[in-house]
Amino acid sequence: MLLCVVVVAGFGVLHRISSRSLGLGDVLLVGPLSLAIGYVSPLSLPTWLLVASVSGSMHGVMGRSLRKSATIPFGPHLLGAAWLTLVVGV
Secondary structure, eight states, X not given: OHHHHXXXXXXXXXXXXXXXXSOHHHHHHHHHHHHHHHHHXXXXXXXXXXXXXXXXXXXXXXXHHHHXXXXXXXXXXXXXXXXXXXXXXX
């Protein structure tokens, strides 16, 4: 539970610093996902965040180079990484 609070607080701070870079929906999505992953395996939380960040970064780089888009949706990356972490970790 403490890890969930730390992750949500971290995302909340990132949203507070720059709400254009990280939306409130992403912050609200991180809460239940980190709780579910932390319940199954607390050691999988850093892996989940790393996979989501790397896939989001790759999407951002490709989107910037191909479509000149400055924004990417991060929610699908959070969900996909959570699914992958739970499937591989169990």
